[in-house]
Amino acid sequence: MRTYSISEAAKKLNLTVYTLRYYDKEGLMPFVERTPSGTRLFKESDIGALKIIECLKATGMPIKEIKSFIDWCSEGDSTLQQRYDMFMERKASVEAQMEELRKTMEVIEHKCMYYKTALDAGTEDIHKNDKVGSSITN
Amino acid sequence: MRTYSISEAAKKLNLTVYTLRYYDKEGLMPFVERTPSGTRLFKESDIGALKIIECLKATGMPIKEIKSFIDWCSEGDSTLQQRYDMFMERKASVEAQMEELRKTMEVIEHKCMYYKTALDAGTEDIHKNDKVGSSITN
DNA sequence: ACTTGACCTAGAGTTAACTATAGGGATTAA
DNA sequence: TTAATCCCTATAGTTAACTCTAGGTCAAGT
Structure with a gap:
């Protein structure tokens, strides 16, 4: 199962890595897993979840x-x-x-x-x- | 020709007096006149202009x-x-x-x-x- | 072994659009 | 004439959502 680095995920979502880390800090991405050394690994389903988050943001939430x-x-x-x-x-x-x-x-x-x-x-x-x-x- | 005080204008526009004074400071209301002692007098046409300003704001400008x-x-x-x-x-x-x-x-x-x-x-x-x-x- | 480049955190800085406070002046009602 | 209630300016504070910097770690290539 393919995973994406934070910069790849950012590109797919049209966001910056800063924004993604900010979302994580705000508790929006508890599902994103990490390597033993702490690097985030984005699954395809995580990208999907972030698209829903972007959709909610687009409603002004x-x-x-x-x-x-x-x-x-x-x-x-x-x-x-x-x-x-x-x-x-x-x-x-x-x-x-x-x-x-x-x-x-x-x-x-x-x-x-x-x-x-x-x-x-x-x-x-x-x-x-x-x-x-x-x-x-x- | 009837005029409105800042609080009356605010009520008509669903804004606060703070917001109206802020707009004035930002140069959005150079047309609003004052009494000799400095109180703002809003004409009907000023209210109209502010509605256009609100309309532009609503477009995200x-x-x-x-x-x-x-x-x-x-x-x-x-x-x-x-x-x-x-x-x-x-x-x-x-x-x-x-x-x-x-x-x-x-x-x-x-x-x-x-x-x-x-x-x-x-x-x-x-x-x-x-x-x-x-x-x-x- | 060493350099490069991407990753990490913590925390500071930015921006827009208000929102509020302090201190003071003018108008009206009693 | 004095108290209340508006008005004013200048300036400080707030909030959301980023955006960036500093200082450090880690894995891959040379």
């Missing part, structure tokens, strides 16, 4: 909460409910973030059009008779 | 870059191209973020189903014969 999840995983079936609840919360959070991004996108697209028009006219004055009249708000 | 945009606004028509380019960049960035959130959501939803099944069965062992077999990666 702080590292301390991710650690709770890792701890629950080590505790076994008695924490299944917590883990399920956690993922349902993450799902709701991602849905909310998507909704906010959609609203943000509407404003940004409006601004793109505003500046396209102004650029074609050579001046922002083209928008002078809009309901509100500021280069920042329109 | 750092405050220093938002300041460039505010500076460009003060410089007039000669910066129209920069401002247009900036909003087009923001648009691309938001699109990329939405795509990443979509991918994240797929993984999270998979995990929700994984834990629903495990919870119904009372044990994670129900997933023992999946391709890869870890409580973290499945």
Whole structure:
């Protein structure tokens, strides 16, 4: 069974070795084994687990909460409910973030059009008779 | 023309007065006027401008870059191209973020189903014969 | 045996974006 | 006129998530 050094793992995950060691220090990787002399050996499944950790980070979850999840995983079936609840919360959070991004996108697209028009006219004055009249708000 | 105190403006924007003063210090609000004794007076249009600033923040733009945009606004028509380019960049960035959130959501939803099944069965062992077999990666 | 390069830990430093405190001034109600 | 409640500045402190340095170990090649 192939293993990876910390720098190989970092490359596969698009992280730095500093970050991986930091995650380890924060208790996010209790499953990564070591050689007798202390060098970390990353298994394929460890890379997979780290991808899940990256996924949780992408939902905006702080590292301390991710650690709770890792701890629950080590505790076994008695924490299944917590883990399920956690993922349902993450799902709701991602849905909310998507909704906010959609609203943000509407404003940004409006601004793109505003500046396209102004650029074609050579001046922002083209928008002078809009309901509100500021280069920042329109 | 009605104006708002800093605490009223903060309430309208769901920010703290600390944050608003911080933004001012960072040069994000050169348009906000003051009373002779130095108290800030927020016009309706200032609130609007701050909403745009919050919108840019929501795209992940750092405050220093938002300041460039505010500076460009003060410089007039000669910066129209920069401002247009900036909003087009923001648009691309938001699109990329939405795509990443979509991918994240797929993984999270998979995990929700994984834990629903495990919870119904009372044990994670129900997933023992999946391709890869870890409580973290499945 | 010796050098090289990757690994290790402990701990210090960085950055962004707040958040809070201290000390003081102005406006309003009693 | 005095107390409360806002406002102000300057500056210090906080937090998260890295990022880096110093000093040392270890395995492989020459």
